[in-house]
Amino acid sequence: MCTNRTIVKIGGESGQGINTVGRMFTQSINRIGLSTFSSREYPSLIKGGVASYQVDVSNKEIFTSAKKQHILCCMSEKSLHRYLPDMLENGVVIYDGEELEFSPDEEIELQKKNIHIIYLNSEKIALESGGTKIMANAVLLGFIWKVLKQDPEILIEEVLEMLSDKKIDEEAEKQCLLAGYNNPQYRDDLSKALDLPKPLQTNRKLLITGNEAIALGSLAAGMRAFYGYPMTPATSILKFLGETAHETNIVFKQAENEITAALMVMGSMYMGTRAMTATSGGGFDLMIETVSCCGISETPFVVVLAQRIGAGTGVPTWTGTGDINAAVKGGHGDFPRCVISVSDAESNFVLIQKAFNIADKYQLPVIVLSEKQVAEAIYSIEKLPTTEKVERGLQQGENRYEITDSGISPRWVPQKDFKPYIHTSDEHTEDGQSTENAEEVKAMSKKRERKMESLKSELPEPQLYGSSSAKTIFVGYGSSKNALLDTIQERDDIAYLHYDYIFPLKTEKLMKLVEEGKRLILIENNQSGQFGKLITEETSYQFKEKLLKYDGRSFCFEDILDYLNN
């Protein structure tokens, strides 16, 4: 299947340096002028277990990891047995260690697929080449580079540049890369089935994770305060913003807990700055009282909810989109909100900026849904899109909660000599006074409801990818897009309707497809098809076909093809 794609997987235990090899390989491949998509799988522990770093290489833009690999380079025995069944025919396995015993089943598989196995004692080779133990990684990298028949000078240059601030012995690092590259175990037949696609361009690409893109987007939008609390897979947003704070000068605080983080965002937003927090499902549950308070008090609020799979602690380092209900329906009382779902580096960057504009203009909480797969995948892109204009909708007025046709009341940044006003979690009158009067309660609730109508009319309809003449159309959001885009590149008989804005929900375009009699397939990375139910609630349309995956793994194009073929 995977045309124009070469797949390299590095396996091992957490803490063995898989990420270093993976990153170096990704960077070097990009230097040649090829595109990559890299993703990491890792267990929720610090040392041990089975982890991997997969790099898919192509000469066109790709958005997901394939299920199987051409080259598997393993630093632990466990990881070798785990990933061996996913070898493609004529592939190469590089094992960092002594010769291994395989089970009879594995032997048959190896024979049938004609898999080559190379044993490379990389640590010994590194030491013999004048390097240190840690430079064993360079030996492995050098060997992979040779199998892919690439110029060693590019590899050396890129690796040394990456390590330039690490104070290492550059000559030793170079010798270790070359020792791997020139290792006598290399034979020409290893490379036979492994032609890398031809580079189409030579522009230097930007390698960026989803979380880095969302952090950069928040800064671009003028976010000046970040309050966080660690929770996978949102933590690297906190890390990026904390580690760049000396340059951006933002107010940065690792809060005591998610409740505090959310309240601090609310307090800072009330005072007129742009603030944000980021968390995963469990942390979001703790924040929901504040989200509800922002709803009634009409305080702008932005939270990134980076999802993982499962209730409770679930499967903490794996992906899913099971928090649609929590985002759309969480919290007590009826209150306006906006829920946005990001799907790749560019959308992370753009949609978080939109989130701030919506939060400010409509004075409501905005929940930006991400997923482990989107948050931590490493995208190779040309460049980030242009920065959005900051739109705040600020204006002074007589009453903070003035009842208007659009539902949007005047709001101004608190400052000296401006008219002071109250934000309140009590139901209130136009001037913010608490009220229990039936008419007043109803009027203010209706006013807030009208904001949702105004917002909905501003939001775009979902986007259709692929040919509009396709009879089969998948409907989804988030990382499903990436699997579909990769599939559509191979098959023009399917299309994909992608939602960036989950709530309020736009349904006109979808309903048109229903009327046209298209075969519509709901695709979601959760167990119950939460988004599908939301669509049913809004339109009473029920999906006849659903492709749901809830094992912690994201969709890959093989899943889509398997579904269509069965």
Place this chain on the structure above:
Amino acid sequence: MALDIKDYNSPHQPTWCPGCGNFGIHMAMKKALMELNISPSETVITFDIGCNGNGADTVGTYVFKSLHGRSVAVAIGAHLANRKFTTIATIGDGGCFHEGLDHIVNAIKSNYDITILIHNNQNFALTTGQATVTTPQGKKMYGLPEGKPERDIDINAFLMSLKPTFFAKGYSGDLLQLTDIIKKAIKHRGCSIVEISQLCPSYNRECTPQWFNENIIKLDTLEKYSPRSIKDANNIVEEMTKTKKIYTGIIYIDDSVPTFYDRLASRKGVLTEASEEVKEYNINELLKYCN
């Protein structure tokens, strides 16, 4: 133009019971702001839910009436966004020591430059008189006809154990002293805790004005007391634990601890406030930090 106490009022009347201690606390708070020449539009006050929270409507400053137990964290967020404002968090003993206990602990630890007024009426009054941690053990309360079964928390010892940089105790019935305390609390650079014994004629009937008069000792009547001495402070807290008397005035003050913001390396040399900085930001220089 000179400020008037009425400038701090909203057009709305309080809804508290006659004789409620909140009248005195609010009067002292407004008087303190006026005497410090801090105008209503330079002040942000966050409110808890409960009887003290019902005062939110009556104040003419910037106000955020938030959630039960959460006013301190909201105040911290407001303060970090704009330090040109005087930030005051008001909270009841229930909200402070039950629902939002972690907020006061961390506010003291981080030493944000805000003032926290704890309205201590020794019960959850707005829900008609349930026990809080400050309700004496054994006292019959709503839902507890046999009396509150657990011990109460010695909040003086608890607060002092956190090494606050400003800790004072006041009484809702002593307007002049309370005003003076709140003024000092606002002026203190760091997290100022003012715990205020509050009359509650509806649900804490034992503690009448007369009872308070008999049980309160003002620190400034003591011959030798220095609020800058940790030894004096700890001794007086121990004394309160032993005798159950209430000492009012500044218990402890330490000016030597930097505030959270002063320690924030990313804000060193920045002359603006976060609330003044919202605009498009060029991220090109940050791309080097990616992956």
